[in-house]
Amino acid sequence: MPVSIRQIGPCFAGEVEGIDMTRPLSPDEVAAIHAGMDRYAVLVFHDQRIDDEQQLAFTRSLGDIEHAIGTSLRGPDEYRLPTTFADVSNLDQHNKTFARDDRRRLFAIGNRLWHSDSSFKPTPAKYSLLHACSIPSKGGNTEYADMRAAYDALDAETKAEVEGLVCEHSQLFSRQQLGFTDFTEEERERFRPVRQCLVRTHPVTGRKSLYLSSHAGAIVDWPVPEARAFLRDLVEHATQRQFVHAHTWRVHDLVMWDNRQTMHRARPFPAHEPRDMRRTTLAGDGPTVAQAV
Numbered sequence: 001m002p003v004s005i006r007q008i009g010p011c012f013a014g015e016v017e018g019i020d021m022t023r024p025l026s027p028d029e030v031a032a033i034h035a036g037m038d039r040y041a042v043l044v045f046h047d048q049r050i051d052d053e054q055q056l057a058f059t060r061s062l063g064d065i066e067h068a069i070g071t072s073l074r075g076p077d078e079y080r081l082p083t084t085f086a087d088v089s090n091l092d093q094h095n096k097t098f099a100r101d102d103r104r105r106l107f108a109i110g111n112r113l114w115h116s117d118s119s120f121k122p123t124p125a126k127y128s129l130l131h132a133c134s135i136p137s138k139g140g141n142t143e144y145a146d147m148r149a150a151y152d153a154l155d156a157e158t159k160a161e162v163e164g165l166v167c168e169h170s171q172l173f174s175r176q177q178l179g180f181t182d183f184t185e186e187e188r189e190r191f192r193p194v195r196q197c198l199v200r201t202h203p204v205t206g207r208k209s210l211y212l213s214s215h216a217g218a219i220v221d222w223p224v225p226e227a228r229a230f231l232r233d234l235v236e237h238a239t240q241r242q243f244v245h246a247h248t249w250r251v252h253d254l255v256m257w258d259n260r261q262t263m264h265r266a267r268p269f270p271a272h273e274p275r276d277m278r279r280t281t282l283a284g285d286g287p288t289v290a291q292a293v
């Protein structure tokens with residue numbers, strides 16, 4: 001069955017048919033998926049009854065895996081999944097839901113703010129692939145915002161202003177917005193800011209996009225309050241409903257998105273219900289800008 005993609009979002013996002021992730025991909029299927037990502041930036045695959053090994057094999061057929069090491073507040077002996085996965089569930093290593101006031105859960109609530117995965121790493125993520133193993137009875141949608149359309153819709157003055165700007169990104173900044181500030185010295189060091197371009201150009205299509213994220217908390221050479229107000233205005237612009245596609249999860253959906261061209265956020269759901277979502281991530285090509293010495 002040939003691969004077909006149908007647009008489902010207002011200006012982006014496609015629904016894919018003709019891919020079975022339990023089997024190896026052909027070169028034509030790999031090419032169709034990459035071409036689909038270049039065009040739609042978010043691809044939805046339904047009814048993928050895959051285990052972790054099959055998700056890893058599918059991910060590796062598209063590129064190199066980014067490991068999730070030291071990016072959450074899970075201790076070394078508290079991992080539920082290997083580091084080839086980012087565990088974005090609300091479950092501890094014994095598959096029990098976190099207590100409402102568990103520090104690991106409160107840190108993960110940062111995912112409800114608009115962000116781009118791993119924008120806090122010197123080489124940020126390319127694609128994220130999220131597989132729904134179990135979902136709550138209500139809520140828990142993931143929303144996506146098209147940062148190419150958001151860039152295109154800026155006025156000429158703002159396009160000139162954002163060009164060449166460099167932001168500092170850290171999970172300290174995103175959590176600070178939610179009042180989560182009780183980090184240890186080790187965590188502050190581990191989460192120290194990295195630099196990212198504010199405008200990115202897609203290497204294949206040449207389209208420009210705003211590279212925003214709640215992790216962005218400063219602009220190099222700008223006063224902090226002015227930078228944060230400016231970034232807040234840009235996020236408000238970029239997440240207007242005409243740029244947003246909301247995904248309502250079904251078990252065994254796999255959604256893949258391009259972190260270079262989109263932002264996303266998780267929506268709330270009942271705290272005591274398991275939401276077992278497993279993310280594999282494709283590594284980016286390199287830093288978007290030179291890091292500070």
Ligand SMILES: [Fe+2]
Binds near residue numbers: 117264
């Ligand atoms: Fe995310």
